[in-house]
Amino acid sequence: MAGAAGPRAAPGAAGGDGDDSLYPIAVLIDELRNEDVQLRLNSIKKLSTIALALGVERTRTELLPFLTDTIYDEDEVLLALAEQLGNFTGLVGGPDFAHCLLPPLESLATVEETVVRDKAVESLRQISQEHTPVALEAHFVPLVKRLASGDWFTSRTSACGLFSVCYPRASNAVKAEIRQHFRSLCSDDTPMVRRAAASKLGEFAKVLELDSVKTEIVPLFTNLASDEQDSVRLLAVEACVSIAQLLSQDDLEALVIPILRQAAEDKSWRVRYMVADKFSELQKAVGPKITLNDLIPAFQSLLKDCEAEVRAAAAHKVKELCENLPTEGREAIIVNQILPYIKELVSDTNQHVKSALASVIMGLSTILGKENTIEHLLPLFLAQLKDECPEVRLNIISNLDCVNEVIGIRQLSQSLLPAIVELAEDAKWRVRLAIIEYMPLLAGQLGVEFFDEKLNSLCMAWLVDHVYAIREAATNNLMKLVQKFGTEWAQNTIVPKVLVMANDPNYLHRMTTLFCINALSEACGQEITTKQMLPIVLKMAGDQVANVRFNVAKSLQKIGPILDTDALQGKVKPVLQKLGQDEDMDVKYFAQEAISVVAQRLRKLDVLVKDREEPRIPGADKNLFLIPRGPGEDTGKGPACQLHVNTRDTLAQLEIAELVHFLQSRE
């Protein structure tokens, strides 16, 4: 629309005032007014390029006035413009001219769309720092005042964000004016402006002199905290954190705490929620003494609030609250003043509350120590492990390590097992996935015997889950278990079961065998891989399902590095060659890819052998050049570079590798 907007010709469209700039501004401005929004947007995003082409002088005198005039456009374009102008100081000639950017940004700060306005304010804050103190008072402060007394609420909300950036560098007289403007916005008629003022109150308080904080900010805070709209009151809670940091303990207690207490009992749950949500910040801001006297009682009432949202927010903060209490007497406070409330939350009616609690409650054990944990917390853990909601149980299990450090996991194992089993069979696959991820950790903590007895069968059952993500996770899980319990354990307990699945009528299960072999071969080592796994893989090359066959090719490629020359040469290669002739396109492709990798592997093995035989020449790399090569092969490349060569050549390479091997063995 801006494109169609108008008769208004570009200022200085003629352009040719004889300077050496490359482009008449008209061409550039045409780009900025293109009918297509997307093109207009692109041009705006490259506004810095245009400004560069015009030079600083013409950017100031021609481009910026044009931009100021075209503010009626799509919000998307305006957003891009607001962002660009924040970094424009250099392009208009440096800090001395930064004020030239104010007019377009001022208009942008008054538009309706919130994102545009916010971006304009952000850019204004940015360039305010680039103003000299004189320019700040001459240009920037008047702009803030204009915005603050604008007719429509948008300009006044924008003004709220600008006070704190210009205040510290202004003279005393101007400072008083700025404070005055801020005061009036705090009692503005429209709730939108009061909300904006309330959200900037903390930030503004930080740049004020301490006296003014006491005499001016605190009354404003008091008013906003008792505003008739809860959306304003809740923002005052946020400001409370900043204000509390500035005041002395006595002032705090006299001026701020009563209001905070009132907010914690506000009739609107949104305000109470905000108090719960900001609790840790508040606690740090007011210090230990007030925490004990005032915040803990408030926290107790939040923990038994009538709205689940509030209880859940408070439950989330339990651990942080306890952690931040002064160490002296901490245990007693927690046991006497916090734990009774937590106990009730364990059987809360709302599952979000319970799961919020479950996500932090285990952390208390490190704070309370072994005895208290066993006496007070353990019953709660056990109760939550039996909770009907899977998320609660999962949150407990996922934090087991905290408890393990303090009392060991054995205390829990009796209750743990049924909980794990139930989660392992949960109808929601995401729950099953989550519990699988904790298996290696649990296995480590519970020990191999317990694991074999109770959990092993679960781990195997996941391998035939109907959801792929679970089967995949189960495979990875096996690998981590083998890393933990060793190869012997793998050979006795895992490998046989995995290999049996190769004969399963369901091809998905047969593929799972392959995936497991991929994952396990490295952890199991050469012997098990060659003797037990390889035969199965090779046998599966004759599978009737193509997916299985090409996964055989992939598996062979994957386990190739673990096998020795004989196995590769005598067993793997023929099978791959056969698969390379498969009728299925994909099988052929993956077989050829595998052949090329195996060929590389074979050659490398030869090099190593040769290296051992000729100890005079140090380093395998140099040795490469001594190996006879086939015609047309680029000798400049080491094997590593050829890993991903075109598969068409791979058969030829295999032949070469064979030749090398042959020569080698004759030597």
Add this chain to the structure above:
Amino acid sequence: MSSSPPAPSACAAISAAEKVDGFTRKSVRKAQRQKRSQGSSQFRSQGGQAELHPLPQLKDATSNEQQELFCQKLQQCCILFDFMDSVSDLKSKEIKRATLNELVEYVSTNRGVIVESAYSDIVKMISANIFRTLPPSDNPDFDPEEDEPTLEASWPHIQLVYEFFLRFLESPDFQPSIAKRYIDQKFVQQLLELFDSEDPRERDFLKTVLHRIYGKFLGLRAFIRKQINNIFLRFIYETEHFNGVAELLEILGSIINGFALPLKAEHKQFLMKVLIPMHTAKGLALFHAQVILPPQLPNCLIHFKLLGLLKFWPKTCSQKEVMFLGEIEEILDVIEPTQFKKIEEPLFKQISKCVSSSHFQVAERALYFWNNEYILSLIEENIDKILPIMFASLYKISKEHWNQTIVALVYNVLKTLMEMNGKLFDDLTSSYKAERQREKKKELEREELWKKLEELKLKKALENQNSAYNMHSLLSSTGAE
């Protein structure tokens, strides 16, 4: 998992569906959910309950005692009960219900019972019952089109209170001059906040109540309009959530309709800054019927409204695009030819985009404009302007659109346009190719321009670097000396 034990009862319904794709479908999840209700947030923070004892019937009392008894009953009804707990205080709840019924009956059938001294108690009783903090929504992604609303648990009482409130306001004895001491700005403010209630029955009562208040309290009118505006602005620019938008729009609609020309600046501002931007809201479908008003706009506003709609034209939501096209057609139906001339260019640029939309409903809706006699006559009058704008996209989709219905419609439209000005049509057809080539050339020129600009940028950056480097070396050499 074949070995898994039967899922716990609640999950039984979904587990079968889940085995297929692992995700529960929205519809399945919804079926599980029962119709819920919730109580007020405020109530639950209250402590123990007082038990109610039935008072004698009003009709049995002597006229001397009646007034006294009336007030006692009003005070009795200020006590609230927990409806989330359906078994507690059953007896007291029933007493309150019966009392409320009696009160409704009493004020609507008797004359002269609303005396000055009763106002305070009446308003107090109403405030105590209906003003409450609305609880958090059970369903944060509540979709009013699909989801069942959460109903107010204490409705059996609240409904009667609203009923009583209405009878009170509508009673011939009601005197605004006395009531305005109690029904003030703060009262109205609280009333307006209740419009966010999820319960449609409550919002319906509120609508009527607010309408009555607006009618009877002249001193509150400006305030009410302003607060409604604030709610809308918050809805549009801050939260995008407010359940009572449609109801509030309806009230404002009837207010604005009642205004004679010339239109107040305030209403013009309302149209420009609230009503039109409201088209950007996600849930437009829910209150579109109310947003369209007022139907009879003065000429100058029609122009702004059309421009506004074009500015906020939906970019990704085809469903909303169809609504916008509907709204445009309604405006065009009543537009004056001179107004039409002023807006035709940007308007038909948008329409030409719509007819070539790959979403067939959008294209179809736009092409239906050509079935409208009046619009057709406007087009014919201005065919010299409109045909060049529309031609390219019509010509293109007549060959390319995937949907046969659209192709057929486009064919008819092209035929109509050709009949309006055959010569121009022929010219455009023959210059179509040249035009496309010209566009391509322009595109190339643009690319060229930007390439040069980029080079220039690089060059300058290099220069700067060099000068900085020179400066640096200069400094270091002087430093060395």
